[in-house]
Amino acid sequence: MFYLFFLAHLVADFALQPLWLVRRKRGWDGLFIHVGIVLLCMLALIPLEPAARGLWPTMLAISGVHLVADRWKVRYAARLFRPPFVPFLLDQAIHAATIAVALGLALPADQVWSLHASPxxxxxxxxxxxxxxxxxxxxxxxxxxxxxxxxxxxxxxxxxxxxxxxxxxxxxxxxxxxxxxxxxxxxxxxxxxxxxxxxxxxxxxxxxxxxxxxxxxxxxxxxxx
Structure with a gap:
């Protein structure tokens, strides 16, 4: 299941996050637009993977942490870290770890990590x-x-x-x-x-x-x- 959720994250955080949205995330409206896209990308897994149907609370939790992490990056990371590539990597590590931990709390380990858990x-x-x-x-x-x-x-x-x-x-x-x-x-x-x-x-x-x-x-x- 991790691989499906991580794919949804990549779609939302890279393919569906143009430069204007990156800049708009300095305000709350841009952050909520982006996190809404993150949540929608995860919800899109439900019709594709039956095992994801009961994971909507996990999706909400991941989206909430994503909001907090991005707000922290926008407001404070640039002041704490140089060069900007460091907070970029840290932000991505936080998102990946959040997905892994949230799914680990919701599912057995083999359903999270096995390539045979889902077609x-x-x-x-x-x-x-x-x-x-x-x-x-x-x-x-x-x-x-x-x-x-x-x-x-x-x-x-x-x-x-x-x-x-x-x-x-x-x-x-x-x-x-x-x-x-x-x-x-x-x-x-x-x-x-x-x-x-x-x-x-x-x-x-x-x-x-x-x-x-x-x-x-x-x-x-x-x-x-």
């Missing part, structure tokens, strides 16, 4: 890896490399390029077998020799980081097959 568990792992590679890693890199959003006007196009690169490398790592390494290396050479823009995601370091994360996730998934 959707393994597909959720694959989907989560794609979201980590194409959304979470690039957003984390933006926080690390462009914390003041100086290149915000270039971010949309850079994120599309990083999404395509990550999805291709991840898919090659999972499905291409012996072709994965040479194809990935050729892509690395191409993108690092001719950066598409001045955005940090398009820099050599940024694109290498995106490709490395995608390749590592792909290798891990390939070992699970």
């Amino acid at each position: 959707l568990a393994l597909p959720s792992v694959y989907a989560a890896c794609y979201l980590l590679a194409t959304f979470a890693a690039p957003i984390g890199l933006i926080v690390a490399l462009d914390p003041t959003f100086q290149h915000a006007s270039l971010a949309a196009a850079a994120r599309v390029r990083s999404l395509v690169a990550a999805a291709l490398v991840l898919s090659l790592s999972i499905f291409a077998g012996p072709l994965a390494l040479p194809a990935t290396l050729a892509g690395v050479v191409a993108v690092t020799r001719h950066p598409a823009s001045r955005h940090p995601l398009d820099s050599t370091a940024g694109m290498l980081a995106v490709i490395t994360v995608a390749a590592a996730l792909g290798a891990a998934l390939a070992l699970m097959r």
Whole structure:
């Protein structure tokens, strides 16, 4: 069950959290919009997974902790931690730990962690890896490399390029077998020799980081097959 809930978290926290909402979370209205999306993504599991039907109190609890954690990050984390990438990682660790603890209190351990507990568990792992590679890693890199959003006007196009690169490398790592390494290396050479823009995601370091994360996730998934 953890894998389904973690996938719902990734969808809400990355795929469905645009920059305008990140900025609006400085106020309570933005926070409630975001946490409402978090709750809706978990509730969307109910028609897909029968075992999730009785977990709506757990979903409410996870959403409540998410609200508190995000409020703390917005109000205090920037004052306590430097660079901004540190509170970003801490925030994600809190969310993942909250899901694990809440589900652990509601379900037996095998139902929380076993890939055989639900037919959707393994597909959720694959989907989560794609979201980590194409959304979470690039957003984390933006926080690390462009914390003041100086290149915000270039971010949309850079994120599309990083999404395509990550999805291709991840898919090659999972499905291409012996072709994965040479194809990935050729892509690395191409993108690092001719950066598409001045955005940090398009820099050599940024694109290498995106490709490395995608390749590592792909290798891990390939070992699970």
